[in-house]
Amino acid sequence: MVDSAEIAVVGAGFAGLRVARDLSAAGRSVVLLEAADRVGGRAYSRESTTDPGTIVEVGGAYFHRHHHTRLAAEVDRYRIETQPAAPFKVFRNRLAPGEHNSAFPIPAEEFVEAERILFCLVRDARRIDPQAGLENQGLEDLDISARDYLQSLDPPPVTGQLLRSWIWNMMGQRVEEASALWVLQFIASHNYSVLGVILSLDEVMSSGTGALTSAMANEVSDLRLSEAVQSIRQDADRVHVTYGAGRVLRADHIVVATPLNCMRELQLEPPFKGPRADVVAEGHGGRGLKLLIHAQGVPEGISCTGDGIFPTLYDYLPASDGGRILVAFTDRNSFDPTDSDAIEAAVHHYLPDAVVVGTDYHDWCEDPHVRAPWVSPRIGQATRAHKSLGEQHGRMHFAGSDVSLQFPGYIEGALETADRVLAEVSD
Numbered sequence: 001m002v003d004s005a006e007i008a009v010v011g012a013g014f015a016g017l018r019v020a021r022d023l024s025a026a027g028r029s030v031v032l033l034e035a036a037d038r039v040g041g042r043a044y045s046r047e048s049t050t051d052p053g054t055i056v057e058v059g060g061a062y063f064h065r066h067h068h069t070r071l072a073a074e075v076d077r078y079r080i081e082t083q084p085a086a087p088f089k090v091f092r093n094r095l096a097p098g099e100h101n102s103a104f105p106i107p108a109e110e111f112v113e114a115e116r117i118l119f120c121l122v123r124d125a126r127r128i129d130p131q132a133g134l135e136n137q138g139l140e141d142l143d144i145s146a147r148d149y150l151q152s153l154d155p156p157p158v159t160g161q162l163l164r165s166w167i168w169n170m171m172g173q174r175v176e177e178a179s180a181l182w183v184l185q186f187i188a189s190h191n192y193s194v195l196g197v198i199l200s201l202d203e204v205m206s207s208g209t210g211a212l213t214s215a216m217a218n219e220v221s222d223l224r225l226s227e228a229v230q231s232i233r234q235d236a237d238r239v240h241v242t243y244g245a246g247r248v249l250r251a252d253h254i255v256v257a258t259p260l261n262c263m264r265e266l267q268l269e270p271p272f273k274g275p276r277a278d279v280v281a282e283g284h285g286g287r288g289l290k291l292l293i294h295a296q297g298v299p300e301g302i303s304c305t306g307d308g309i310f311p312t313l314y315d316y317l318p319a320s321d322g323g324r325i326l327v328a329f330t331d332r333n334s335f336d337p338t339d340s341d342a343i344e345a346a347v348h349h350y351l352p353d354a355v356v357v358g359t360d361y362h363d364w365c366e367d368p369h370v371r372a373p374w375v376s377p378r379i380g381q382a383t384r385a386h387k388s389l390g391e392q393h394g395r396m397h398f399a400g401s402d403v404s405l406q407f408p409g410y411i412e413g414a415l416e417t418a419d420r421v422l423a424e425v426s427d
């Protein structure tokens with residue numbers, strides 16, 4: 001086994017796979033080191049634990065071709081079969097006061113005010129240049145809690161609850177903990193469209209993301225699984241990478257494509273300095289929890305949004321027993337996914353007749369190779385370090401959705417940073 005390469009890549013999620021595959025194709029000598037025993041990282045399709053034989057996504061799944069063009073190109077390259085996300089036909093929205101059981105749940109008496117709120121969101125998102133980094137644009141006044149920001153807009157009740165529920169879902173943090181600036185960044189990324197964010201949950205890969213990540217991995221010349229990197233030291237000529245049981249790999253460059261919340265466990269020499277060092281040490285605050293709830297007695301195409309401990313609960317797949325597998329979003333601080341009584345109560349909040357058969361999930365916060373689900377900064381972090389998180393550090397380069405400028409928190413963001421890093425190491 002060689003102990004040197006032109007380029008070492010750390011982490012075989014979408015970012016690391018794309019970098020290592022394209023460098024392999026260009027004839028560069030590359031070694032991809034992955035701590036887990038599988039590729040894909042936070043894109044993880046596997047057999048359901050509640051419905052054996054059914055493949056489910058416990059991590060990233062949804063995309064929209066219009067916005068997520070790099071991912072669409074990968075899907076097309078390997079002829080990966082896709083299908084529309086389950087279309088919603090039945091609505092149970094608990095958006096106090098009352099229920100609003102329609103696809104567009106805003107009542108007529110709120111139309112004018114709802115339009116004003118959407119205008120304010122788009123107006124404030126327009127202050128963001130998604131390519132510039134949030135720390136460089138004088139946006140500190142927006143880096144406040146999403147709760148305080150929404151209160152300042154004074155939305156009418158149903159519109160306000162709808163926004164709080166979706167923000168909780170998309171940010172993986174309650175509105176009091178999530179940064180309004182990060183919400184606005186999502187809107188800016190999706191062509192300055194609020195609906196663009198919600199409608200980006202459009203399409204899924206029929207056999208799971210694993211089919212795509214395996215196809216990408218097959219084109220990587222040297223992939224080493226179950227090999228965690230511990231330290232990276234660089235001198236004037238090379239980087240020295242210590243991994244596995246103390247082995248050392250020498251390379252001209254290294255691409256670190258690990259989740260942000262794992263970076264503080266890597267011993268880097270020289271270390272980061274300034275706000276970047278602080279934010280890496282703190283870790284981001286995303287705690288999003290995606291639960292796959294196998295239930296009977298629920299209508300096909302159900303969609304629930306509202307004031308429950310699950311801000312959203314919606315249809316995902318048919319189960320083999322005639323029931324449905326639903327997706328619920330909440331966050332790991334607010335909810336214990338092992339508490340089956342709490343799951344039943346949370347489902348009954350929207351669907352009193354449902355019978356819960358079982359629940360499946362992956363605890364990303366406890367996964368030692370990931371440490372958190374999708375990226376969602378703590379209030380005040382993004383205006384201290386955003387673009388700088390992905391900046392080249394000598395011979396070290398940084399990729400991954402968590403350091404993306406345009407699509408952080410999405411698979412597309414991982415591929416976006418791979419483009420940047422490929423350009424850096426080609427110079």
Ligand SMILES: Cc1cc2nc3c(=O)[nH]c(=O)nc-3n(C[C@H](O)[C@H](O)[C@H](O)COP(=O)(O)OP(=O)(O)OC[C@H]3O[C@@H](n4cnc5c(N)ncnc54)[C@H](O)[C@@H]3O)c2cc1C
Nearest residue numbers: 011013014015035041042060061062229369400401410411
């Ligand atoms: C529950 C959930 C739902 C999501 N939903 C969506 C969605 O619907 N649509 C969407 O686009 N995105 C979604 N995302 C986000 C998306 O999955 C991620 O942003 C994306 O997959 C991250 O890719 P990545 O390559 O940046 O990092 P990762 O996929 O996390 O890959 C990083 C890799 O680094 C490895 N690693 C860590 N430390 C080391 C080390 N020391 N040495 C070697 N290897 C190491 C890890 O094992 C991992 O394989 C979701 C994420 C989660 C968790």
